[in-house]
Amino acid sequence: MPSTSRSHSTRPADKPGVASHALDAAEIGPWHWDLRTGAVSLSRHAAGLFGCTHAVPATYAGFLDLAHPDDRVFADTLLQQSAAGQGAFDFDIRAAATGQWLRVRGRCDPGEAVGIVIDAGRRPDRQDVRLAAIVTSTADAIISEAPDGRVTAWNHGAESLFGFSESEMLGRSLLELVPLDHQADAARIRDRISHGSRVEHFETRRRRKDNTVIDVSLTVSPLHDQDGHLLGASIVAHDITAMKRAQVALQEREAHLRSVLETVPDAMIFIDSRGIMRSFSATAERLFGFTAAEAIGQNVSILMPSPYREQHDTYLTRYLATGVRRIIGRGRVVVGQRRDASTFPMKLWVGEMISGERHSFVGFVRDLTERQETQQRLQELQAELIHMSRFTAMGEMASTLAHELNQPLTAVASYLNGCRRLLDGSAHVHGLMLRDAIDRAADQTLRAGQIIRRLRQFVARGESERHVENLAKLIEEASALALVGVKETRVRVTFAFDPAVEFVLADKIQVQQVILNLIRNAIEAMQETALRELTIATAQRDEDMAEISVIDTGPGIAPDIEAQLFQPFVTSKPHGMGVGLSISRTIIEAHGGRLWAESNPAGGTIFRLTLKALSKEEIDNGA
Known part of the structure; x- marks a missing residue:
């Protein structure tokens, strides 16, 4: 190691010769360093460039004192490296006395170093100051190393990251920071740098002063001089320990979620704000017939039949624009479609996740096929039992009604016939009008008897004679009878027929x-x-059913009657028998339809019934 004792001489270095004067004239200051004794000699011009006006340093330590305090460690490191490797050196430093930037160049040979000092001809501009401030203040570690791995620069970020101060690390090898199981990584990086390649975002591990190991991302760039010789490398180290921990935690959560997705009995599907599926559970694979690989990346609408498939994206866009929830957070029964285009009933729950401005949704799907089939079988059994009990009661009631009503109807018919015969032999001025009225009364009497007989037959044999009927005409004929005398009641009647529903399959007399x-x-x-x-209205109900609505603005149904409304002998009328609605429901249900009541939002009650609807195509095909 060269001597570093500090002493100064009041005389200049060796007496300059012709060469020295020539260099001075060229404003080049030569200097010499004896590596064996540590003595340093400078020419007058070299001393002047450093701002020496009195004493000229005669030792290596004194020579370093001529450099700016912030540049001394840097200069010492480079000179010592050159001395150890007997190589060239070329660097810029500032003079301590003047702040002037100087370039120091030379070469170390066995036993000595010979160099020159010249005016570098520059001062740090704003960009230099800005760059220095960035290097100083950045949280990332910025390090320079020599080709042999010794540290030549160490910023504040490196001090914070690794725990070593600049003075502790300058001149030491960076390999001291590399754990044993990552030495091979460091060797690969050094090999690439030696070949002039840049290493970017290389994730590895390094050891801190307190022996804790941290995860870092390294970007390493080779540094070359003007002649292309490798001077070392610059290293930017970014602490990714927290990120790695977060990644591990995320991977654990993802593994947990995958486990849940694979075992939960309900299908789980995640979609983004565009409706694109991002996750598809194992249960979803079994339920819909798509593999996760096939489903992920597709729009979730492929799991829906038309028209829901075409409408889904519109619903999603409308929610994101308005924030109005319709199905989110609520369970509802919908229809799903499998890969083979078959459909099935399912219960759907939708949840929402918001991260910043990003929305995503999770759907939980439960297949209701087996449940609905079981419920349907129970309902059919229950309906059959109720049906049989109603028909038993209706059979008894119909027999009684037929017996009790046929006698007075027969008597009425007989009296009307008698009146008709009397009028035939009379020249009464209103005879023609009276005969017509009597004929009409007789027809209605016969019609009433026909209804009773048909109802009795229907209850007895459990079937009816159904034909294709024009729905509007059927209703108009029934209304014409029901609305006799309506003007006196001051009831405003409105018909609202849906042209899409034209024909039904029905027993005309029973439905009327x-x-x-x-x-x-x-x-x-x-x-x-x-x-x-x-209001008497018709509408399409589902694809194959027609709905008839009878809407009033009365007081509504009394709460004590509502639950028993369709039971026999339950009535709110003072003189009613309470069999009309019971018989009506039995007739409609025998037609494969439904009859029910609901409250009118405008006040009053709405009675709705459904019948089998027929299209013209079905009629032409003999359906």
């Missing part, structure tokens, strides 16, 4: 009897109300 009964009940219910509006 039901409609007549519902209209009569509605008119009677509005006798005590100021607003009296009756």
Whole structure:
């Protein structure tokens, strides 16, 4: 190691010769360093460049004192490296006395170093200051190393990251920071740098002063001089320990989630704000027939039949724009579609996740096929039992009604026939009008008897004669009878027929009897109300059912009656028998439809019934 004792001489270095004067004239200051004794000699011009006006240093330590305090360690490191390797050196430092930037160049040979000092001809500009500030203040470690791995620069970020101060690390090897199981990584990086390659974002591990090991991302760039010789490398080290921990935690959560997705009995599907599936559980694979690889990246609408498939993206866009929830957070029964295009009932729950401005959704799907089949079998059994009990009661009631009503109807028919014969032999001025009225009364009497016989036959054998009927005509005929005398009641009647529903399969007499009964009940219910509006409407119900609605603005159904409304002998009328609605429901259900009541939002009651609808194509094909 060269001597570093500090002493100064009041005389200049060796007496300059011709060469020295020539160099001075060229504003080049030569200097010499004796590696064996540590003595340093400078020419007058070299001393002047450093700002020496009195004493000229005669030792290596004194020579270093001529450099700016912030540049001394840097200069010492480079000179010592050159002395150890007998190589060239070329670097810039500032003069301590003047702050002037100087370039120091030379070469170390066995036993000595010979060099020159010249004016570097520059001062740090704003960009230099800015760059120095960035290097000083950045949280990342910025390090320079010599080709042999010794540290030549160490910023504040490196001090914070590794725990070593600049003075502790300058001149030491960076391999001291490399754990044993990562030495091979460091060797690979050094090999690439020696070949002039840059290493970017290399994730590895390093040891801190307190022996804790941290994860770092390294970007290493080779440094070359003007002649292309390798001077070392610059290293930027970024602490990724927290990120790695977060990644591990995320991987653990993902593994846990995958385990849940693979074992949960309900299908789970994650979608993004565009409806694209991002996760597809094992249960979802079994339920829909798609593999996760096939489903992920596809729009979730492929799991829906039309028209829901075409409407789904519109619903999603509308929610994201308005924030109005319709199905999120609620369970609902919907229809799903499998890969083979078969459909099935399912219960769907949708949850929402928000991260910043990003929305994503998770759907939990439960197959209801088996449950609905079981419920349907139970309902069919229950309906059959109820059906049989109703028919038993209706059989008894129909027999009694037929016996009790046929006698007075027969008597009425006989009296009317007698009156007709009397009028035939009379020249009464209104004879023609009276005969017509009597004929009409007789026809209605016979019709009433026919209805009773048909109802009795229907209850007895459990079937009816159904034909293709024009729905509007069927309703108009029934209404014409039911609305006799309606003007006196001041009830406003409105018909609203849906042209899409034209034909139904029905026993005309039975269905007209039901409609007549519902209209009569509605008119009677509005006798005590100021607003009296009756609406009879038709509409498409599902694909193959027609719906008929009888809507009134009466007082509504009494709570104590509502639950028993369709049971036999339950009525709110003072003189009613309570069999009309029970018989009506039995007739409609025998047609494969439904009859039910619900509250009218405008006040009053709505009775709805459904019948089998037929299209023209079905009629032409003999359906």
